[in-house]
Amino acid sequence: MxxxxxxxxxxxxxxxxxxxxxxxxxxxxxxxxxxxxxxxxxxxxxxxxxxxxxxxxxxxxxxxxxxxxxxxxxxxxxxxxxxxxxxxxxxxxxxxxxxxxxxxxxxxxxxxxxxxxxxxxxxxxxxxxxxxxxxxxxxxxxxxxxxxxxxxxxxxxxxxxxxxxxxxxxxxxxxxxxxxxxxxxxxxxxxxxxxxxxxxxxxxxxxxxxxxxxxxxxxxxxxxxxxxxxxxxxxxxxxxxxxxxxxxxxxxxxKLNKQHERRRNFAHIYQTELAKFPQISTPVAPDNPREHAWHLYIIQLNTGNRDEFVEALREANIECSVHYIPLHLFDFYQERYGYRVGDFPCAEAAFERVVSLPLHPGLTEDDIYIVISAIGGFLSQVD
Ligand SMILES: Cc1ncc(COP(=O)(O)O)c(C=O)c1O
Structure with missing residues (x-):
């Protein structure tokens, strides 16, 4: 294919x-x-x-x-x-x-x-x-x-x-x-x-x-x-x-307002289409569209392995990222300030499940639908 x-x-x-x-x-x-x-x-x-x-x-x-x-x-x-x-x-x-x-x-x-x-x-x-x-x-x-x-x-x-x-x-x-x-x-x-x-x-x-x-x-x-x-x-x-x-x-x-409009439009498509997958929690979207810069589009997986998800999308030629590895999990922050695994359970739980999907004004609506379709393909295999 x-x-x-x-x-x-x-x-x-x-x-x-x-x-x-x-x-x-x-x-x-x-x-x-x-x-x-x-x-x-x-x-x-x-x-x-x-x-x-x-x-x-x-x-x-x-x-x-x-x-x-x-x-x-x-x-x-x-x-x-x-x-x-x-x-x-x-x-x-x-x-x-x-x-x-x-x-x-x-x-x-x-x-x-x-x-x-x-x-x-x-x-x-x-x-x-x-x-x-x-x-x-x-x-x-x-x-x-x-x-x-x-x-x-x-x-x-x-x-x-x-x-x-x-x-x-x-x-x-x-x-x-x-x-x-x-x-x-x-x-x-x-x-x-x-x-x-x-x-x-x-x-x-x-x-x-x-x-x-x-x-x-x-x-x-x-x-x-x-x-x-x-x-x-x-x-x-x-x-x-x-x-x-x-x-x-x-x-x-x-160009800021124009690029924001494009980001908002792409985020809206993601929100609408990904809401159809119960295996995914879509990000919080304020009622007022001006109250979100849509710098990142971060989903949370309710099922399946996050790293396998990222890898499956990579195989499909789609680049994702992860925001963020909580700072208290890094060696430096543990050694310098005494933080430990378990200190911030919400941050840790989110980290295990988050994926940032492609989102930038240079994309097209077709690109967004390709990403959504690849996600659907991955989720149908883990069910
Ligand atoms: C939340 C946050 N704070 C601070 C920075 C640092 O920005 P800069 O690279 O401009 O120093 C970044 C950069 O990615 C960031 O995402």
Missing amino acids: AKNPFIPFSRPWIDDTEIEAVSQVLASKWISTGTRVREFERAFAEYLGVKHAIAVSSCTAALHLSLVVAGVGNDDEVITTPYTFTATAEAIRYVGAKPVFVDVQPDTLNIDTNKIEAAITERTKVILPVHIAGVPCDMATLQEVCDTHNLTLIDDAAHAIPTEYKGQYIGNLGDLSAFSFYANKNLTTGEGGMITTNSDAFAEPLRTMRLHGINKDAWSRQSQRNIWHYDIATEGYKYNMTDIQAAMGVCQLM
């Missing part, structure tokens, strides 16, 4: 617009941080309706700097989820604090807000939720807990563009939000990130800290014909974004 063409799990949605914009930056000979970064920041802030957007080199950098301005340091604790990519907890380690994991809700896979109070100690400084797959966390409850205990709310919004929560975009809630523009994200600059905040007190030091703590970036110095004179105003890091990345980001932002 002729095989269908390879269906990749994820691909960036790039066309001539990005290629032309990046070429213009290269031709201009100003290829590091400059006017394109400012333009991207302004457009990003305007899209979300947030006061400040500060472009950085990655979401990991965005999380790190957010923790620094929130005043988190050695021996502090940050409450987060084990059901995430290692970058979330890694950034907490950068500031010398401990990631205190709280188990997730079995359906959304987001942090279980009912379990947070029990994890708060006098060392807790921040709550750091992750909007898994693009489903918003319960921000109202998280804000309430933070207000009660005088904690900072920093959300990892790597998957959450564009995600609405009660009529506002994620990135415009809490104290600080960290976005990722990594190659597989809904909006990509290859590598890159953004911090958003409505707080002037956070934004000002962030702009300085992302480039060595220097009070004027190279573009400002060049444009003022004052190339060599600067002050180190604060502690700094090498986390600036380049104009090459930002030029791509501006184009991606202009």
